Amino acid sequence: MEPLRIACTVMCASLIVAAGIIDARRSIYPHQLWAASLAANTIASALALGVTLCIANVIASCAIVAVLVAFELYWRHRNGTVGIGAGDLKFLCALGILNPWMALVSFACALLCLAMTALATKQRRLPLLPFWTPFALAGMALMVLGV
Numbered sequence: 001m002e003p004l005r006i007a008c009t010v011m012c013a014s015l016i017v018a019a020g021i022i023d024a025r026r027s028i029y030p031h032q033l034w035a036a037s038l039a040a041n042t043i044a045s046a047l048a049l050g051v052t053l054c055i056a057n058v059i060a061s062c063a064i065v066a067v068l069v070a071f072e073l074y075w076r077h078r079n080g081t082v083g084i085g086a087g088d089l090k091f092l093c094a095l096g097i098l099n100p101w102m103a104l105v106s107f108a109c110a111l112l113c114l115a116m117t118a119l120a121t122k123q124r125r126l127p128l129l130p131f132w133t134p135f136a137l138a139g140m141a142l143m144v145l146g147v
Contacts, residue, residue, distance in 0.1 A: 008044035012098065013140055015040055019091060020133030027127045029087030037094035045097050048143075054097070061096025064104065065089050088128045095136055099143055106135035 015037045019029055046054040068089055075083040096103040110132035118126055 005044070005047045008040060008047060009140065009144060011040045012037070012044050013137060016095075016133055016136045016140070020129045023087065023127040023129035027125075029085075029090055029129060034087075034090045034094060037091075038097065041094050041097040045099075057097050057100055060100040061093050061103065064096055064100060065093045068092070085128070088132075091129060091132065098140065102139035102143060103136075106132060106139045109135045 015033065019033055019037070022033065023029055042054060042058070045057055049057070068084060072084050072089070075081075092103055092107055095106070110128055113131045114126055114128055117131070118124070
């Protein structure tokens with residue numbers, strides 16, 4: 001792996017860890033961090049896959065998030081409560097640029113861990129990104145290893 005790809009991968013992983021830490025402390029995913037993640041993930045995807053597949057990942061990521069936004073709007077209208085937060089959707093969008101399937105699988109694993117923790121602790125509101133961070137990093141590691 002060439003040095004630029006290594007640097008981009010380290011940057012992407014660092015931004016994922018930062019997102020998890022900030023969300024754990026403040027329950028927020030800052031726009032600036034999201035913008036940096038979008039840029040780093042797009043560059044990493046273009047370097048690893050080429051521009052054509054990077055564009056395909058961007059389109060797939062946006063489509064996945066659009067479906068979840070529609071579901072979230074329906075959920076809020078029907079139940080009057082928040083389900084998935086906007087920061088979680090932003091994180092999914094940025095992560096999906098690297099690999100949409102990895103983003104979805106890590107999202108599902110994080111939701112499962114969040115649900116089990118919420119049931120065990122009887123808390124109704126927990127931030128998702130701290131649960132998502134390890135799965136996103138594991139997915140990135142599998143991508144780097146070519147699995």
